[in-house]
Amino acid sequence: MIKIVKRDQPSKAIFFFTPVLAIFLTLIAGGIIFYILGFKPFEALKFFFIVPIADKYGFSELLLKATPLCLIAIGLSFCFKSNNWNIGAEGQLTFGAIVSGGVALLFYDQEGFYILPIVILAGAIGGMIYASIPAILKTYFNTNEILVSLMLVYVSKLILDYLVVGPWSNPEGFNFPETRQFSDSARLPLLFEGLRIHAGIFLALAAVVISWFVFYKTYLGFQMKVSGFSLKTAKYAGYKGKKMIILVFLISGACAGLAGVGEITGPIGQLHREVSPDYGFTAIIVAFLGRLHPVGIIFASLVVAITYLGAETAQIFMQIPKYTGQVFQGMILFFLLASDYLLFFKFKFIGSKK
Amino acid sequence: MHKFLIRSFVSSLVLLFTLTVAAIAKDVKAAFVYIGPTGDHGWTYQHDVGRKAVEAAGFKTTYVEGVPESADAERVLRQLANSGHDIIFTTSFGYMNPTNKVAKEFPNVKFEHATGYKREHPNVATYAARFYEGRTILGTIAGTMTKSNVIGYVASFPIPEVIRGINSFTLAAQKVNPNIKTKIVWAFTWYDPGKEAEAAKALIDQGADVIAQHTDSTAIVQMAEKAGVYAFGQASDMDKFAPKAVLTSVENNWGPYYVDRVKAVANGTWNQKDTWHGIGDGMVVISGLDSQMPSDLQAKVKKLQADLASGKVHSFTGPIYDQKGNLMVAEGKTADDGMLAGMMTYVKGVEGDIPK
Numbered sequence: 001m002i003k004i005v006k007r008d009q010p011s012k013a014i015f016f017f018t019p020v021l022a023i024f025l026t027l028i029a030g031g032i033i034f035y036i037l038g039f040k041p042f043e044a045l046k047f048f049f050i051v052p053i054a055d056k057y058g059f060s061e062l063l064l065k066a067t068p069l070c071l072i073a074i075g076l077s078f079c080f081k082s083n084n085w086n087i088g089a090e091g092q093l094t095f096g097a098i099v100s101g102g103v104a105l106l107f108y109d110q111e112g113f114y115i116l117p118i119v120i121l122a123g124a125i126g127g128m129i130y131a132s133i134p135a136i137l138k139t140y141f142n143t144n145e146i147l148v149s150l151m152l153v154y155v156s157k158l159i160l161d162y163l164v165v166g167p168w169s170n171p172e173g174f175n176f177p178e179t180r181q182f183s184d185s186a187r188l189p190l191l192f193e194g195l196r197i198h199a200g201i202f203l204a205l206a207a208v209v210i211s212w213f214v215f216y217k218t219y220l221g222f223q224m225k226v227s228g229f230s231l232k233t234a235k236y237a238g239y240k241g242k243k244m245i246i247l248v249f250l251i252s253g254a255c256a257g258l259a260g261v262g263e264i265t266g267p268i269g270q271l272h273r274e275v276s277p278d279y280g281f282t283a284i285i286v287a288f289l290g291r292l293h294p295v296g297i298i299f300a301s302l303v304v305a306i307t308y309l310g311a312e313t314a315q316i317f318m319q320i321p322k323y324t325g326q327v328f329q330g331m332i333l334f335f336l337l338a339s340d341y342l343l344f345f346k347f348k349f350i351g352s353k354k
Numbered sequence: 355m356h357k358f359l360i361r362s363f364v365s366s367l368v369l370l371f372t373l374t375v376a377a378i379a380k381d382v383k384a385a386f387v388y389i390g391p392t393g394d395h396g397w398t399y400q401h402d403v404g405r406k407a408v409e410a411a412g413f414k415t416t417y418v419e420g421v422p423e424s425a426d427a428e429r430v431l432r433q434l435a436n437s438g439h440d441i442i443f444t445t446s447f448g449y450m451n452p453t454n455k456v457a458k459e460f461p462n463v464k465f466e467h468a469t470g471y472k473r474e475h476p477n478v479a480t481y482a483a484r485f486y487e488g489r490t491i492l493g494t495i496a497g498t499m500t501k502s503n504v505i506g507y508v509a510s511f512p513i514p515e516v517i518r519g520i521n522s523f524t525l526a527a528q529k530v531n532p533n534i535k536t537k538i539v540w541a542f543t544w545y546d547p548g549k550e551a552e553a554a555k556a557l558i559d560q561g562a563d564v565i566a567q568h569t570d571s572t573a574i575v576q577m578a579e580k581a582g583v584y585a586f587g588q589a590s591d592m593d594k595f596a597p598k599a600v601l602t603s604v605e606n607n608w609g610p611y612y613v614d615r616v617k618a619v620a621n622g623t624w625n626q627k628d629t630w631h632g633i634g635d636g637m638v639v640i641s642g643l644d645s646q647m648p649s650d651l652q653a654k655v656k657k658l659q660a661d662l663a664s665g666k667v668h669s670f671t672g673p674i675y676d677q678k679g680n681l682m683v684a685e686g687k688t689a690d691d692g693m694l695a696g697m698m699t700y701v702k703g704v705e706g707d708i709p710k
Contacts, residue, residue: 174696267425273423315417316416322418
């Protein structure tokens, strides 16, 4: 007989094992879905997860796709660890892109080494400004940050729409909704000739290292952890809660803003209506799949990035609808949340007694 | 003997070469990149109908749907160019820069970009349809069928393509009914059933009894059906979604162009050009006319359709005045393509301002 027993303490081994389990279950469920749709499951999975990264170019595209996801998820982990539910990274990304794009457009006909740092900084500041809104409203007016940050996403997209359709639209562009192309000095340098992977990946790696240091080596990291476990304890210990809330939101906003900079000054090179295919939302899955751990987030961002690439490849070579990529992302999150059950409960085998 | 051997060897080589060329020519593969799902019953749906026509003509095709206009477009294009496709159709404006960028890297692959204006490399062509001709027909019907003299128009984005449509529609409606007013609601989306339905509702509440649209979903005609007003289908024949409301639809018919261009690649006659086809070339098609329309109107529409096709009638024939009463096109003149391509002012009779 099998009995389900509550664990005395959440298991640490299972904490890091369940993401792997979730990915494994997603593969199995994905294979079953492919089979039901009438495709050969193993062939479909091969085109989904192996073919897209089988060559140098494919692998560089994987890194390109994972960079913004990793960067945003690192920022979000600051918020989530400390019990602040920032759902609006997509808005912070968009606003960061707007501010840095605006600066890049100021320099559209100029060259100079100083342009790129200003553009990057502007993006980080833009993201921080935008993230500070839900943070300040939460600390001083007790609003719900989930709602505020989420709603601001749509506001930011409307601002972007307005700018690229109206005042910032390319004067030589027949009124189409896009800005001028940025000058080369406002573009992140490419790392390899012929590949799109750009210097933005170093921003993501720096964020990983810094966040690891903050989480595990600083007093702030400890405070965040305590607040995450119990807000009452944090209060009792005398932590300055308001300051921390604003700080984690600013960090998160800066990371999202930088992700926006990476997109527009990297592969895109201008502002238009669609700077991000919802990276800000997908990064929430990445943050949780990575267990809010910097190294975990690196792996999680690669796994989620491949669902995007795989969906394209599978449609090109096997005519599998591209939207299955989103199904995979949803399944990963679902299985992760479901297998979290194992964190708190365990199966006990009891020999039958006569 | 020796000579005979050489000759037969050479001739068999020649034969082999011709066979190979023929085989290569026949094996042309076409790819299509879509902005939305193939089931949107609007823009993407019609491009996919065009793709199926290419398949029916005996060519292999591939498509990728729901490709965002973000950094992802470039990767999809490169992957298609890299995987043996000879011609790639990119069917949304936002693919313009990625199309030109990837085209530079693959000079042997032909690229066809819809609705754009950049042809930076010899292997990039552009194409679009003169939808405004279809809107001349819709305006004629709307101006005749309205009782309230208020016509609603759900618009997407304030770009020349859309402004041109509003103007062409209004001019035609005024011609049959000088008292009409066109009210515009900007939805700021190409495809969002919720927003589109809301926009249509707002117009109906303001007294509009005919609704035209320049967005892609079927939400507007369905809203019109519910409210008991008339509407027109966009991009595909939307009659089955709102049989009472829909008087006719303007269909985007890409098939003939696609087949033509893919065949041109197969024959080696493909060349760079900018195509802008209308009713005459069959790229813009008017669906069947609803029986609620009086027979003299139906006859008028049929004649107008023929005259637009033959070039006897032009949608923008002077005198045309803007909202302030300034002359845009003089009497007896027609607007040239340059003016049409950059049209960013309303004609007289349109209410409101273009959002800036």
